[in-house]
Amino acid sequence: MKKIGILTSGGDCSGMNAAIRSATRTALGHGAQVVGFRKGYAGLLKGDLLEMTTREVAGILHRGGTFLQSARSEEFRTVLGREKAVRHLQDLGVEGLVVIGGDGSLNGALALHRMGVPVIGIPASIDNDIAYTDMALGVDTALNNIIYAVDCIKDTASSHDRAFVIEVMGRNSGYLASMSAIATGAEYAIIPEVECDIADLCNQLRKRYEEGRSNAIIILAEGAGRAQNIADNIKDAIGFETRVTVLGHYQRGGAPSVFDRLLGSRFGHAAVEQLLAGEKGKMVGLCCGEICATPLETVVVSEKMQQDELHELSMILGI
Amino acid sequence: MKKIGILTSGGDCSGMNAAIRSATRTALGHGAQVVGFRKGYAGLLKGDLLEMTTREVAGILHRGGTFLQSARSEEFRTVLGREKAVRHLQDLGVEGLVVIGGDGSLNGALALHRMGVPVIGIPASIDNDIAYTDMALGVDTALNNIIYAVDCIKDTASSHDRAFVIEVMGRNSGYLASMSAIATGAEYAIIPEVECDIADLCNQLRKRYEEGRSNAIIILAEGAGRAQNIADNIKDAIGFETRVTVLGHYQRGGAPSVFDRLLGSRFGHAAVEQLLAGEKGKMVGLCCGEICATPLETVVVSEKMQQDELHELSMILGI
Amino acid sequence: MKKIGILTSGGDCSGMNAAIRSATRTALGHGAQVVGFRKGYAGLLKGDLLEMTTREVAGILHRGGTFLQSARSEEFRTVLGREKAVRHLQDLGVEGLVVIGGDGSLNGALALHRMGVPVIGIPASIDNDIAYTDMALGVDTALNNIIYAVDCIKDTASSHDRAFVIEVMGRNSGYLASMSAIATGAEYAIIPEVECDIADLCNQLRKRYEEGRSNAIIILAEGAGRAQNIADNIKDAIGFETRVTVLGHYQRGGAPSVFDRLLGSRFGHAAVEQLLAGEKGKMVGLCCGEICATPLETVVVSEKMQQDELHELSMILGI
Amino acid sequence: MKKIGILTSGGDCSGMNAAIRSATRTALGHGAQVVGFRKGYAGLLKGDLLEMTTREVAGILHRGGTFLQSARSEEFRTVLGREKAVRHLQDLGVEGLVVIGGDGSLNGALALHRMGVPVIGIPASIDNDIAYTDMALGVDTALNNIIYAVDCIKDTASSHDRAFVIEVMGRNSGYLASMSAIATGAEYAIIPEVECDIADLCNQLRKRYEEGRSNAIIILAEGAGRAQNIADNIKDAIGFETRVTVLGHYQRGGAPSVFDRLLGSRFGHAAVEQLLAGEKGKMVGLCCGEICATPLETVVVSEKMQQDELHELSMILGI
Structure with missing residues (x-):
């Protein structure tokens, strides 16, 4: 895989920069080029991109938000929009894509996967409402x-x-x-x-x-x-x-906690390793302390189990 | 002066505990007893008080709010209420009072002063709207x-x-x-x-x-x-x-900053030193880095000057 | 079980107070009495204890260290010392003990278990070097x-x-x-x-x-x-x-993070639930996000697996 | 004044970036160009500089250290070195210089002043050991x-x-x-x-x-x-x-406190206003809450008064 693309989409959260940095450095370490698309799928459609180097991702680990920015894209919700996105990726020679975001973003990633784009998702959502990962980035x-x-x-x-x-x-x-x-x-x-x-x-x-x-x-x-x-x-x-x-x-926002810096670093690393190993259409997640990977089509139709036990504990201790 | 009372009144702010601690330790160091009234003037009226010792004020310096608590007292706004407060102070043998609070609280302190109670005020208000001090506690x-x-x-x-x-x-x-x-x-x-x-x-x-x-x-x-x-x-x-x-x-709330811990410590110390030196009816303040004292009757009728220059600077730099 | 004892031992860490609070409130909620021993096993030997009420453990959740204090006890390392400890527990009517600490403290807990004291351990060690829990308190x-x-x-x-x-x-x-x-x-x-x-x-x-x-x-x-x-x-x-x-x-030290407040709360709750369910001689731990319990004799002879993969990741990303 | 230079020298501290940003924006607002020299006087000697724009200084206000970097320069301590520095400033068309740093840096600024360079110093030293300012940046x-x-x-x-x-x-x-x-x-x-x-x-x-x-x-x-x-x-x-x-x-290091962000913003603004008003060879300082300016030759030979009173207070309250 010679060139990998990265984008962040949906609501921003702390730890996204750690994931961007880690994915970039892992890919560069394997000799691949990396491009970052600005403002999520919108940047992919507009060709608003950034050559990612080791330097470019230095000094971002401890900063909140996402330096690639995020945005909604109405155009990407249309079939025409998505076809355009796929063409852009082909024209740029991007052979694999890392999508960092929440439910909607992962649905977009699944759509690209179904159109033949090798894509790996990273769950990022402060609500912790994404299935198949114990914790999402930013929580x-x-x-x-x-x-x-x-x-x-x-x-x-x-x-x-x-x-x-x-x-x-x-x-x-x-x-x-x-x-x-x-x-x-x-x-x-x-x-x-x-x-x-x-x-x-x-x-x-x-x-x-x-x-x-x-x-x-x-x-x-x-x-x-x-x-x-x-x-x-x-x-x-x-x-x-x-x-x-x-x-x-x-x-x-705010400087990410240790947990989110580690999680973002591990997710970014794993996402690129997955792509390089030929995996696609999956989301990396945290399962029992280890990194796991689940098909996006499974993730997006699943609901995260509630932690009733913990809500009850909050009530027991509040007394 | 054998016994000194302390109370916090009005909106709480960080640094009040530093002032309580410092006033207490200063008074104890001079051989005076100290009582703290809970919930401001309300505690003074109800006789809700606390013997203050070195131990009692240990471990409060870095905590927000006021461990003596604060409250509004409708009763204290009446003449009868204030007369009762003065009687309580006499009955308890409290010969001097430190009042920590904002505009309303200092007005109350002035009323007590006019009824013969030796009282020193400490300005505490996150709005920084009290005259005759460069900074109030909590700002x-x-x-x-x-x-x-x-x-x-x-x-x-x-x-x-x-x-x-x-x-x-x-x-x-x-x-x-x-x-x-x-x-x-x-x-x-x-x-x-x-x-x-x-x-x-x-x-x-x-x-x-x-x-x-x-x-x-x-x-x-x-x-x-x-x-x-x-x-x-x-x-x-x-x-x-x-x-x-x-x-x-x-x-x-929140752990007080260095500035508020220092300011509270200096105000508390100065307030007690003022009382012990026979001063009364004054508010201690920060004037050019030094502690100053201004008659309460001057303070409460004065408006704090606006810092137009700083508002303009915010506009210049925002561009 | 009518009376439960709690102590913290070894190096202090953030989250111990959360565990103490949670164990206390859980036990009180079940109608049991709770006593806290000061300064770990030393307090158990000296009879230096504290009646634990809901009030007593209010306002400690967000504070670092351990308000029950911790210390080393040479006497407790001797057989005579341990026999004395067991006698004290019997005299006080303490029917179950929660021990919060690291390796040495859990060894002490195992010794008491072998002498017939129903004891449950909680792993607390900032080094994260205790086996059978993914994370220890304080890390x-x-x-x-x-x-x-x-x-x-x-x-x-x-x-x-x-x-x-x-x-x-x-x-x-x-x-x-x-x-x-x-x-x-x-x-x-x-x-x-x-x-x-x-x-x-x-x-x-x-x-x-x-x-x-x-x-x-x-x-x-x-x-x-x-x-x-x-x-x-x-x-x-x-x-x-x-x-x-x-x-x-x-x-x-320092205000515990969310993770340590949650972990301490869950550990404290689980430890008391274990005792009340008749379990003993075990350590509660975090296994894949769930609370698990492992015999102390297994824990103390096991070495925590190194996370080679994460050390390697630190090297890959450092480049 | 058409072009102004800025440099930070000596030990870095939090608030330097606020001063750089404020000086830059103030100068730009007056229609002057701004250049930043990297690594203090060393950058001035090497011609290592940066065109300063509004964008260039966006996003630095809340970051510790100095993005212009700092370093010691042996060469600048020599007469030849200083002459070279003056020539460089002339060649670049820099008509005024803002020097942000501690004692040594201000001595350097004085030397340049004596050689005819219009220079204004800003006191930055976490030790708070610079005279003619109540507080230095970073303290x-x-x-x-x-x-x-x-x-x-x-x-x-x-x-x-x-x-x-x-x-x-x-x-x-x-x-x-x-x-x-x-x-x-x-x-x-x-x-x-x-x-x-x-x-x-x-x-x-x-x-x-x-x-x-x-x-x-x-x-x-x-x-x-x-x-x-x-x-x-x-x-x-x-x-x-x-x-x-x-x-x-x-x-x-670390994100600067409010005080240092305000102080840096005010110092940077005042330093440029001084230069534009034709002042030179002075250090701006904080005197009783207002910005003052003192000749550098007075500053560097003066010792900051000790605050005995505050040391005593630390002893009184420590008891």
């Missing part, structure tokens, strides 16, 4: 960002006897909410996978209050309700002063 | 919290060619907004003291965009407009994808 | 501490064209060195498990230098050589200005 | 790095009843040691300006120990003694287990 950094902010807010909550409803990311997945609830000692986690009984929540807070514990942190996954509504309910039910903080895009 | 930590979050958001903004409107605290003061705009290289700061010309803002963003710089950070002081409105305006005017993040209470 | 936080420091040092190294030899912990294990080398993009990792060829190292640095890359980071596990010697060798061989930093005890 | 970030590490080490110290001697930078200046001692609640600071009475130190530690406080942190400025000697003395005198950590180059 650990997002969690560490969250607990940093929640620790700060707890200082205020405990100084003032206040409840806080803190909204974290996770439209369909409560992973970030459950994990950060355990990790910050929050009193309650509200997640999309489990119906929240507001009356029960208020009862617990009232009981705590009667025991003299008069501040509380409730972590809410964004897909599980509106923070202000929940705060209003708490206020109405038990008269507790309740504030709302929506952590928002702060969660995505 | 530097809040700023460092803000830039940590904004640096994270910039990773995302630059990965996606997006504009972000980031709301920081500051109802009447643009200090946090202007300073964090300079410190993060934000493109624009919107502050209460200076009318914001949205058309001008949009023109600048459009001009940047035409030069190929397609992401932008706008820092908004909470008192200077609604973040979502401004984002909508930008979107309408130049079609730029614009997201909003409201940093909220995250700004208040 | 992830230590790694994050290390990369924070190395990122700082890289700023200086790249500002000055200097090489740095940075010594990290790991007497017999290169885990921290290899992982932090990957995670920081270091040029070289020197570990006890693999003989270091200084000539080869110098050749690589010289080659880099000739390509114009004139700064370098070498991560050294403490058990793999003396940092100053290696720096002197580099200086002599290629005339490169080379500085040494020994990270030391800074690596141990 | 605040270094202090925040130090307290981050010391907070971590305190976790270990308090888990184990140990004393730690922690060496911080400061060959002739105890500023970092005294300030970080106050900010971390250390028990003792040993600084070059005040003779340390080891017997007194040991007595204090013994007294603490007898009161049951059995861990201690001693902060040592590197110029005030050898850490291991002091640890050995403590061990010999009171049998206290005492460990040593030398923080080393970790202190220099």
